[in-house]
Every structure is written in structure tokens, then in C-alpha cells.
Amino acid sequence: KNQVEQSPQSLIILEGKNCTLQCNYTVSPFSNLRWYKQDTGRGPVSLTIMTFSENTKSNGRYTATLDADTKQSSLHITASQLSDSASYICVVRAASGTYKYIFGTGTRLKVLA
Amino acid sequence: DVKVTQSSRYLVKRTGEKVFLECVQDMDHENMFWYRQDPGLGLRLIYFSYDVKMKEKGDIPEGYSVSREKKERFSLILESASTNQTSMYLCASSSATGDTGELFFGEGSRLTVL
Numbered sequence: 001k002n003q004v005e006q007s008p009q010s011l012i013i014l015e016g017k018n019c020t021l022q023c024n025y026t027v028s029p030f031s032n033l034r035w036y037k038q039d040t041g042r043g044p045v046s047l048t049i050m051t052f053s054e055n056t057k058s059n060g061r062y063t064a065t066l067d068a069d070t071k072q073s074s075l076h077i078t079a080s081q082l083s084d085s086a087s088y089i090c091v092v093r094a095a096s097g098t099y100k101y102i103f104g105t106g107t108r109l110k111v112l113a
Numbered sequence: 114d115v116k117v118t119q120s121s122r123y124l125v126k127r128t129g130e131k132v133f134l135e136c137v138q139d140m141d142h143e144n145m146f147w148y149r150q151d152p153g154l155g156l157r158l159i160y161f162s163y164d165v166k167m168k169e170k171g172d173i174p175e176g177y178s179v180s181r182e183k184k185e186r187f188s189l190i191l192e193s194a195s196t197n198q199t200s201m202y203l204c205a206s207s208s209a210t211g212d213t214g215e216l217f218f219g220e221g222s223r224l225t226v227l
Contacts, residue, residue: 032213043117043203043218089155093214101216105155 002027004092006104009087014112017080021107023073023090031095035064035075038087038106047088080111118139119204119219126226132191134222136204143209145187146216147171147179150201159202162187163209194226 004025013019025033032051036044048059050066050073057064061084063076077084087106094100138145144163148156148171158171160179169180176198180188187206190210191198201223205216 040219041223043205043220044216045218046215049213049215058224091216101158101214103156105153 002092002094002100002102004090004102004104006088006090006107008080008107009105010108010110012110012112013080015080017081018076018078019080019109021075021077021088021090021109023075023104025071025073025090025092027071027092027094027102029095030068030071031093032091033066033073034091035062035073036089036091038089040065040086044089078110080109082111082113085109085111117204117206117219117223119202121211121222122220124192124222124224125225126161126224128195130194130226132194132224134189134202134204134224136189136199136219137185138204138217139185139208140206140208141184142206142217143184144193144207145181146205146207147177147187147189148172148203150203150221155159155172156203157175159189194224196226198224200224223225 007022034049035047038044048064061078065071087108089106090104092102117138146161147159157173159177162168162181178190201221203221204219224227
């Protein structure tokens with residue numbers, strides 16, 4: 001069964017600290033993996049995409065990694081800011097079935113001043 | 114700036130009422146989707162459409178129908194709203210060309226059924 005699991009479910013950190021969010025997936029065949037940021041009451045917005053051949057990709061203070069062998073991805077946030085408070089959703093796209101996206105349940109991050 | 118616009122951010126309806134949620138995208142995308150989002154369950158696919166007048170059931174289509182008369186517009190219809198349909202509804206679109214398949218989401222419609 002295709003599944004995406006994220007951990008932790010929620011996280012509280014102080015402003016300026018770093019944190020890492022985890023995503024484990026059992027999706028086959030794999031096409032790509034995206035991390036989305038969803039602010040409270042808003043729609044999700046893509047932060048980064050990882051394909052099979054990519055190990056690491058950065059987008060400002062966000063760095064995503066992918067280990068295709070162990071089927072794990074992480075999202076590392078450096079020097080957190082209050083505006084990073086949001087839910088982060090890991091979404092894996094299956095290579096078969098054009099419309100098959102498998103969503104994790106998200107990690108809710110709260111950054112405190 | 115690319116945009117997916119959902120007609121209503123907040124709605125309150127009574128049990129048994131008919132509810133229309135509309136979604137418009139300005140990116141000329143072929144694919145459009147309706148998801149519902151509930152705490153602890155993540156996003157679940159209700160219906161999707163890959164072309165005008167075409168629709169496919171997602172994982173939880175019961176109690177919903179959709180309409181796509183124009184490429185840019187995808188409507189979700191609740192024929193007879195029930196309390197268990199209280200949720201956040203998200204519309205998304207994506208291009209059929211290219212490999213990345215990025216989903217572009219609207220801001221969401223929070224529906225409360227009393």
C-alpha cells in the first residue's frame with residue numbers, strides 16, 4: 001500500500017534554532033517528492049521538489065534531502081523565523097497513474113519568540 | 114503570478130442544503146483536483162478532472178459530484194450536505210505536460226454544516 005508518514009506530528013522551537021522534519025514513504029514506482037508549506041487557513045505552497053537522482057536541494061533556509069534507497073526524506077530549516085510557523089506536508093507522486101499523489105499528514109511547526 | 118481562486122473562504126450551511134464550491138485557475142492547466150483536509154487525516158482526493166467534461170472519482174467521492182464545463186473552472190457540489198462533510202476543501206491544478214506535476218492550490222474553502 002502506498003503510504004507517506006511524517007514525523008514528528010508537531011514541533012515547537014525557539015526562534016533562531018534549527019529543526020529537521022522527517023518523511024518516510026512506501027510509494028512505488030516513485031516519481032518525485034515535494035515538500036509543501038501550509039500557513040494556517042491557507043493553501044499549501046511548494047517549497048522544493050526531489051527527484052530520484054537528487055540527494056540534496058536548498059531553497060533559502062530550507063534544505064531537503066532524499067535517500068531513495070531507504071525511502072526517506074528530510075526537510076531541514078536553518079535559523080528559524082516566526083514566519084516558519086506552519087504545517088509542512090510531504091507529498092510523493094507515483095510514476096504510474098498520472099494523478100496519483102500520496103500525502104503525508106504533515107508536521108505542525110510552531111516557532112516561538 | 115499563477116493563481117487558483119476558490120469562490121468562498123468560509124461557508125455555513127444547514128444539513129440537507131445543496132452546496133456549490135467553485136474553483137478557477139488562470140494557468141491553462143489541464144488537470145484539476147478537489148481535496149478535503151481534516152486534522153490527522155491529511156489531504157484526501159474527492160474528484161479530479163483531466164479535461165473539460167471529464168471527471169474521475171478519487172478516494173472519497175461519496176456524497177459529492179463535480180462539474181467541469183470550461184477548462185479553467187472546476188466545481189464541487191454537495192447535493193445534500195451532512196455534518197460529516199464539515200471540512201476544509203482545497204482545489205488544486207497541475208499541468209499535464211512536464212514531469213514535475215506540481216500542484217497549485219487555492220486558499221481553501223472552510224465549510225461548516227450545522
